[in-house]
Amino acid sequence: MDYDKLAELLFPDTTDDPDRYETIYPPRQLPEGACVTRLGPSPTGFIHLGNLFSAFADERLAHQTGGTFFLRIEDTDDKRYVEGAVETVIRSLDYFGIQFDEGASAEGDRGDYGPYHQSERAEIYHAYVKRMVRRGQAYPCFMSSEEIEAIRQEQEKNQENPGIYGKWAKSRDLSFEEIEQKIQAGEPYVIRLKSDGAVDTEPSEMRQIHVQDAIRGEITMPENNMDVVVLKATGIPTYHFAHVVDDHLMRTTHVIRGEEWLSSLPIHVELFEKMGWELPVYCHTAHLMKIDENGTKRKLSKRKDPELSLDYYRSDGYHPAAVREYLLMLLNSNFEEWRIANPDAGEEEFAFQIEKMSNSGALFDMTKLNDVCKDVLVKIPAAELVEFVKNWAREFRPEILPLFEGHEDYVAKILDLGRSGNKPRKDLISAPQIFEFIRYFFDDYFEIEDEMPERVTAEDGAAILAAYLETYEHSDGQDVWFEKIRVIADQFGYARKPKDFKKHPEDYKGHVGDVSTVIRMAVTGRSQSPDIWEIQQILGEERTKNRIREFEASLQRA
RNA sequence: GUCCCGUUGGUCAAGUGGCCUAAGACUCCACCCUCUCACGGUGGCAACGGGGGUUCGACUCCCCCACGGGAUACCA
Numbered sequence: 354m355d356y357d358k359l360a361e362l363l364f365p366d367t368t369d370d371p372d373r374y375e376t377i378y379p380p381r382q383l384p385e386g387a388c389v390t391r392l393g394p395s396p397t398g399f400i401h402l403g404n405l406f407s408a409f410a411d412e413r414l415a416h417q418t419g420g421t422f423f424l425r426i427e428d429t430d431d432k433r434y435v436e437g438a439v440e441t442v443i444r445s446l447d448y449f450g451i452q453f454d455e456g457a458s459a460e461g462d463r464g465d466y467g468p469y470h471q472s473e474r475a476e477i478y479h480a481y482v483k484r485m486v487r488r489g490q491a492y493p494c495f496m497s498s499e500e501i502e503a504i505r506q507e508q509e510k511n512q513e514n515p516g517i518y519g520k521w522a523k524s525r526d527l528s529f530e531e532i533e534q535k536i537q538a539g540e541p542y543v544i545r546l547k548s549d550g551a552v553d554t555e556p557s558e559m560r561q562i563h564v565q566d567a568i569r570g571e572i573t574m575p576e577n578n579m580d581v582v583v584l585k586a587t588g589i590p591t592y593h594f595a596h597v598v599d600d601h602l603m604r605t606t607h608v609i610r611g612e613e614w615l616s617s618l619p620i621h622v623e624l625f626e627k628m629g630w631e632l633p634v635y636c637h638t639a640h641l642m643k644i645d646e647n648g649t650k651r652k653l654s655k656r657k658d659p660e661l662s663l664d665y666y667r668s669d670g671y672h673p674a675a676v677r678e679y680l681l682m683l684l685n686s687n688f689e690e691w692r693i694a695n696p697d698a699g700e701e702e703f704a705f706q707i708e709k710m711s712n713s714g715a716l717f718d719m720t721k722l723n724d725v726c727k728d729v730l731v732k733i734p735a736a737e738l739v740e741f742v743k744n745w746a747r748e749f750r751p752e753i754l755p756l757f758e759g760h761e762d763y764v765a766k767i768l769d770l771g772r773s774g775n776k777p778r779k780d781l782i783s784a785p786q787i788f789e790f791i792r793y794f795f796d797d798y799f800e801i802e803d804e805m806p807e808r809v810t811a812e813d814g815a816a817i818l819a820a821y822l823e824t825y826e827h828s829d830g831q832d833v834w835f836e837k838i839r840v841i842a843d844q845f846g847y848a849r850k851p852k853d854f855k856k857h858p859e860d861y862k863g864h865v866g867d868v869s870t871v872i873r874m875a876v877t878g879r880s881q882s883p884d885i886w887e888i889q890q891i892l893g894e895e896r897t898k899n900r901i902r903e904f905e906a907s908l909q910r911a
Numbered sequence: 912g913u914c915c916c917g918u919u920g921g922u923c924a925a926g927u928g929g930c931c932u933a934a935g936a937c938u939c940c941a942c943c944c945u946c947u948c949a950c951g952g953u954g955g956c957a958a959c960g961g962g963g964g965u966u967c968g969a970c971u972c973c974c975c976c977a978c979g980g981g982a983u984a985c986c987a
Contacts (some may be wrong), residue, residue, distance in 0.1 A: 378913055396987050407929090430986055497986080505984095512912055556914060574915065585985040592987050616915055616982035639917080640980075682936085687923055711924080712916050714980070717978060721923070721937050725967075735970055776951050804949090842946090851946075868944040881948040 354529055356489050363493060363544070364483040371480035378466050378602045387420035389606045391456070392446075393427040393596075396438035400445045400663055402717070407609050407638050408451050409680055413705040415454070423456035426470045429589050445663045449673045466603040474757050478590045481598055481628065482544055482583060490627050491583060493542040494524035495535050517545065519552030522580045541586040546712060548623060552576025564623050567607070567636040567707045593617060597624040598851050600633055607707070611859055636707050639714040641683075641825040651853060668744045670784025674733065675726040682725070683717075685709045697732070727779035733773060735765040738781065745887035753788060756795050766891050767791045770883045771841035778883060793877045794892065801904065803880040806870045808863035813845055814871045816909040820844065821872055824899075827894035831886045842868040875904035 360369075381389060390411035394404060415422035426439055440459050446452075455464030462469045485491035494517070496504075501517070508515045525547065527535075536540070551559050557701070559575040568573050583594040590598070593668050600608060615637050625632050674683035681688045681700060691703050730738065742764075743757040757764055768791070771778035781787050794799040805814055820841045820864045841863040854864035873885050876897060882888060889897045 393987085397987095427987065494985095501984090509912080514913055541985095569916075572915085579983090582985050586984080589985090604931090611981090612916065613981055613987090618915090637916085683923070690922080690925090690934095693936080715924090716922060718922050718937075723936055727950095771949080774950095778949050780949055830950070838946075864946080866946040873947065881947075883947095885946080 355491075356487050357528060359492075359532065360483045360486040362529075362536065362829045363400075363486055364479055367476065367483045367485075369483070371477075371484050374477060374480065376668040378604065380394045381421065381604045383421070383683055386418055386795070387606075388414045388418045389421045389423075389604055390415045390425050390609060391425050391600070391603065391605050392453075393425045393610075394442050395430060396426050396428045396442075397435050399435075400442050400719075402663065403611065403641055404682055405446065405451070405663060406448055406641060406684065407611065407677075408446055408709065409449075409677070410609050410636070410638065410684055410705070410707065411607075412451050413709060414683075416701070417705055420606070422470065423464060423466070423603065424453040425456070425603070426457045426472075427592065427595065428470055428472045429585075429592060429595055448667060449663070449677055449821050461510045469470045471599065472589065474595075474599070475588055477602070478584065478594065478598055479588070482590075482594075485546075485583070485627065486544070486722050487547070488627075490547055491544050491545055492525055492527075493532055493579070494522070494582075495527075495540050495542045496524060516551070516579045517581075519549065520578050522547075525580070543582045543586050544584035546550065546583050546624065546627070548575045548578050550619075550623070552578050559659070562619055564573060564622065564632065566634060569712050571639060572615070572618065574619050577623045579620065581620055593620050593624060597621060597628060597630070601625075601630045605633050606632045607636055609638060609707075612637045612639055626781070627670040636710070638710060639712055641715060641717050644715070660900075661818065668749050670731070670786070671722070671726065672730060672741060672750070672783070675722070675729040678729050679722050681705075682721075683711070683715045686711060723782050726782040730781040731777050731779045735768040735772070736761070738768050739764045740786070742784045742787055744786070750785070750788070756797075763794075763829045763891070764791070765781045766796050770887055780883075793879065793882075794888075796896075799878055800901070801874065801878045801907070803874065805874060805908075806863070807881065808847075808867045809871055811908045811911040813862070815905050817841060817845060817868055817871050818875055818905040820910070822901050822905070825890070825898065826896070831884075834886050838869055839865055872901070875901045 381387075383389070384629050392404070392408045392411055394400060399860050405535075412422050414420070417749055418746070424443070439457050443453075443457075455466070456462065456469040468474055482491060496517075504517070504521050505515045508521075522545070524542075524545070524551060556575045559578070562576050564572045564574075582591050584590055599605075618635070622632065666673075676712075677700065678692075681703070682692075685703075685705055686709055687706075688703055692698075695702070733741075738763050739757060742756065743761070746754045746757060768781065768787070780790055793800075805811065821838070824841070826833075843849055845868070846862045847860040847868050848864040851864045851866055854861050869882050871887060873882055874880060876885055876888060876892070891898075
């Protein structure tokens with residue numbers, strides 16, 4: 354077989370000098386140790402937590418080392434294309450603070466290593482495939498999908514490994530004339546790798562390949578022996594081939610991808626060997642898992658698990674900084690302890706290590722996320738939180754937007770309730786929860802929600818409120834204010850201090866806490882809340898007094 | 912079927928042959944602080960999947976099994 358002739362037949366218009374791309378895309382001029390990473394989503398536009406998870410690792414690794422992080426759209430499967438997907442991907446990631454230095458963007462490609470859409474790189478792939486053909490490393494295959502299906506069935510019947518290899522790779526033996534004739538007849542074909550892997554050998558007897566995975570350590574697998582497709586009938590490469598060519602030419606140093614790729618590693622190794630290129634550092638991450646209804650751990654799935662979608666966190670009003678913080682905890686096991694030691698440091702100060710990534714799948718724990726949210730939100734200035742909640746409301750709860758819009762200062766004061774000092778309150782978790790938490794500050798959403806304390810009758814309650822109103826001075830300081838409540842407690846037979854009541858419960862109806870709960874009920878409609886005095890200061894004198902009068906009246910009616 | 916990866920409390924996890932009577936965080940419980948709640952503090956419950964080896968000694972190394980996950984496409 355004259356491979357040069359075959360290559361010319363297959364790729365008449367393609368360059369014979371793929372090495373020219375080596376000069377078009379020279380090694381990057383980067384500082385020693387800089388990592389080049391990439392995210393390669395398919396253009397469905399659906400970007401999920403797993404993508405964010407690995408994008409985060411990519412981003413940290415690149416930016417921490419002074420390297421480059423780029424976006425490459427892996428649109429080799431035309432069936433998957435969704436309009437506007439690139440914008441969606443970029444926007445989703447940007448919301449969580451992930452930005453690319455290079456690659457596909459809303460305004461088109463940026464950077465010297467493009468094009469960054471695989472669909473636009475056909476001539477590059479073809480140049481390398483042509484060279485493989487010339488070297489006898491690849492060949493056209495004319496088998497129809499029916500033929501391949503029949504082969505698979507026979508292999509299954511004989512308990513053989515499915516796939517095109519060895520004797521099944523019938524098109525390997527086609528003569529030039531046969532090929533030429535089929536092509537002239539317009540028969541569709543793909544280009545397959547002519548694998549050097551041993552066939553008819555037990556896997557354990559096969560040559561083993563050894564790859565150092567940055568997360569998992571040394572990986573040992575039998576070499577590839579499949580004649581995998583490198584170029585589809587459409588002339589577009591498969592993932593395997595595109596990965597090898599692109600990551601070489603784009604000078605990717607670290608390939609971070611999900612563990613589902615582990616099994617195709619031998620294919621990639623053979624391809625890299627055939628091309629004569631150095632392997633990138635592979636980092637195969639574990640999948641995010643969840644516990645499903647029957648209590649078993651399983652991979653988060655697109656279809657079943659709404660929490661996999663990034664939009665889930667956005668629409669549920671989780672602050673991106675909190676999601677980042679939590680993800681970083683899952684990403685690097687030592688982050689949490691570092692955070693405890695450095696509560697105020699920026700995330701970028703944390704030394705992310707790829708080796709510290711877990712190699713078993715982590716369960717995504719919403720309870721923990723909520724806890725992380727509290728710690729993260731407590732550090733965000735109130736004004737910023739107001740903007741955050743406002744933007745969330747605008748998109749997801751427009752009916753409550755008027756509460757925030759134009760009242761930013763009022764809301765900011767509410768959010769700052771008890772947040773100062775060295776033991777700040779940590780009440781705030783997510784946008785909807787924040788609204789729920791502060792709702793009673795707005796008359797439209799104020800209502801009596803809880804029950805009166807057991808130790809206070811309606812009659813006593815009304816009397817307490819009357820006495821409270823009598824002595825109420827809006828300008829009183831907190832201490833003076835509370836002293837007055839103690840006096841009222843005393844008047845009505847409630848202990849001035851809870852401890853007194855605990856010691857001699859028979860002497861009292863209750864204690865000062867019961868009295869203040871009545872007031873709290875009147876002012877907030879709830880039996881639990883932050884400091885009443887501060888709440889009253891924010892509500893203002895008029896609104897406070899009105900609420901007390903109203904509750905007093907309702908108790909009298911009862 | 913074959914191949915690969917994984918398995919430490921309910922969850923995230925530290926652990927690289929003796930420092931393990933197995934760290935820390937979340938959850939839960941108790942107590943303290945306290946006008947309620949939250950915060951904070953103190954304490955508590957709770958784990959090396961099973962079986963064989965190797966070794967003076969194994970969570971750590973090897974083998975088998977079980978379980979979970981993945982691959983086995985002209986999807987990525």
